[in-house]
Amino acid sequence: MASSTVAAGAAQAYTYTRPSGLDGGLLGLSTSGGTTTTGPRPHPHFFSGLLTQAAPAAAALLALADVAQTRYHQPRPTSFRDPVVTCNGDRLRMESFSACGGVYARLDVLEPAMDGDVHERGTTNVDVNGPLREALARVGGSDPLHLAVGAEELAVTTMDGAVVEKKVPLPDRWLRGFAEVQVITAGFDLRAELKATDAVRFMRSMPRRQREALWAVPAARTLRLVPRPAKGAVCLAGPDRLRTMMPLLRFARALRVYGPSIADGASPVSSVWELELPGMRYVLTLSPQHSRGFSGEGAVLDAISTDEAAGDADLIGALLSFEPRVEPDLLAERSGLSLARTKAALTQLGTSGRVGFDAAEAAFFHRELPYDAARVADLNPRLRSARALVDEGAVRFTADDTAVVLTDGGERLVRFEEDRVTCTCPWWFDHRGERGPCKHVLAARILRSDAEVAVEAAR
Template sequence: MSITAPAQGYSYARPSGLSDGRLGLSTSGGRTAAGPAARPHFFSGVVTRPAPAAAALLAVADVATTRYHRPGGTSRDPVVTCNGDRLRLEAFSGCGGVYARLDLLAGALDGDVHDLGTTNVDVNPPLRTALARVGAGDPLHFAVGADELVVTTGDGAAVEKKVLLPDRWLRGFAEVQVITAGFDPRAELRGPEAVRFVRSLRSGGAPWFVPAGRTLRPSARPVPGAVCAAAPERLRTMLPLLRFATALRAYGPPAPDGPAASVWELELPGMRYVLALSPEIHRGFSGEGAVLDALSADDTADDADLVGALLAFEPRLDTDVLAERSGLPAARVRAALTCLGTAGRVGFDAAEAAYFHRELPYDGARVTALNPRLRAARELAGTVRRAADGTALVPGSEREHRVRGSSCTCSWWTRHGGGRGPCKHVLAVRIAGEAR
């Protein structure tokens, strides 16, 4: 049975616009600290560094309109979260293999926070053209949501958009959060070295880079300390931002032995522009399977409800504090945060090594239910039996598979090993074990 992607409706009171130094981002339905809101009003004030802010906002919008693998498809509006001391704008590429985020920190904003929460913002073609013209000396009044600064463009009519949100795009938000939470800093390039490195990236270039003095040199294999940047041309969305950059930082897993995801953070005045790249250009984040271990536990959903009730759009979530307030062990809090991530309620900031709270405007229960490996594992859990040697036997389509620890004899495990999360047979054994 095929499942069609849901249509996400965006309803804006008027188009976003930029005129006479006033930038107004129109908001759609979302959630605030007080609950659901039709068109939240989060911030009004001044952007203290208008040129890099405009260029970085445009870069996030560019990712949302791009498919790096098999170009084409529908663009989607970025998500904005107000965490009080910052604004975060996030987007996924149409192919699901690149995640982009702009953090406008306190040093880039001077104004009033009117509410906390998350919603979509309208970034339309005329606004993109206007953002590209913002110069360093241009004053930029900034409003997220309706107030006196919001610019009415055209005839001021309401804007209705409907786009298809593929399930893999939605699941990608959860996978990025889990995968990047295990990353370590790998390299930092300052000023000119950062500029030279990004400008040197070419399509088809080496997928690995190793710290070498003040820069990164390409490598054909994952030597110790290397960071992966498969299809490194995907980082070239940073090119328009290089004239403002003060540093470039790379994050990756501790000991990769094959293609791996990575995070690249461009430090700008008072803000950060972040890109997460999937392990390969044809691999979206949605199929990485990093969330499956946490979601397979019986108590995770209940723990997620408990931890979720404690969230209040904090810019940094402290797992120890959440453990103390919830009465749960830290490991169960982390699993609960993973579950909340599948509902779009939690992200991860590699720069601060901390989770943050947001609320994406889609049904997280649908995302969990549509995870094919988890769904199949739950169906298989009742058929698991134990062999005399202590291994587990799980029926397959043609033969029985043997599970030992986290490995399996199935063809999926033979192809991917542990690189894309557990197979359905390993998950079924874990679920069956918890049910006993």
């Protein structure tokens, strides 16, 4: 967190005082720079104690690391990318993103699986290296595992002041994906829940080489895979992207699947697959298509296109303190904002990585990723193009609900129809709004919002 990406696709440097390791029953996870309730820290010390479920915890952490190293689309070797870890007090959340940007993984180690002391709340990166992965693969049995996340004995330099520095490629699409997935999944509901034996049977029956999207339809105690969307179905785009769950099935207690409402003939959409483990949850969120990363989905564009919620987001963000579950009603009361404005502010915070979304609890949680809202906005070419159109005076409203946008391709007509916006450009024709708004819609919204702000200021 102390370091930052300096250019598109540039390497981000993580500095650790020593490598993470597993030695004598102590799993020591070294921390890089992070943000805590008391401010930035170079090597925060979050937790020391026991993981009461050693084998599933080690297997799940290894699965999380495997996602970060995997390119599911057009596979090729990639370097390690260190997971993001947040201590929310009663739980540890560990997050990673696949190298191709199409799979988001999270391991929630909950209070029943932790027995120790929380020293601080906050977010950091933790070192995951080759020798640690090999050691995690050998953990078995039911004995508890000692865990230190940034323990003091790890957070000191050696006598000669030596440190461990890792530089890893951190593509811009990885950063954009982290923001997109939180906004997308916030609208999901639980669609199916399978008990342990049924979950194992279903997971082991899935096709391995299927790349096209399938649809999982609840059927009695299990899920049935069909080739076409149907009401109540959940999209499964690339079953092979769930393969990191396979080694965890021996610990599984349940499988839960989340997704949006599906109608007959719907296009592929994202989905959330949650494996319940003893005292833990291992969660995978899949993009709508095997070849499609989250970075291009455009779900965040509406939230970051105008300044309408920016001030509210700053206020709400100042009230957050790494809560495991953000309560909008309480935040609204503390901030003096309406509930609607508070929820809009949380969405804005999600676009900058300051909150994540937990489908299991249908709630946001506070964490801090190593980038800010301005950087996310700069990484979106559609938003940059839309702002350029506004600055050039290429947008004009011919009626309250109709705008004309002049571009190199000619005039584009944008219509606002209640909660739906349409455009006459090829992008909208191809995607019908399913991959976020086009630059013309964004430009019209920016101009409309600026006008509303000016009217409000004049009153």
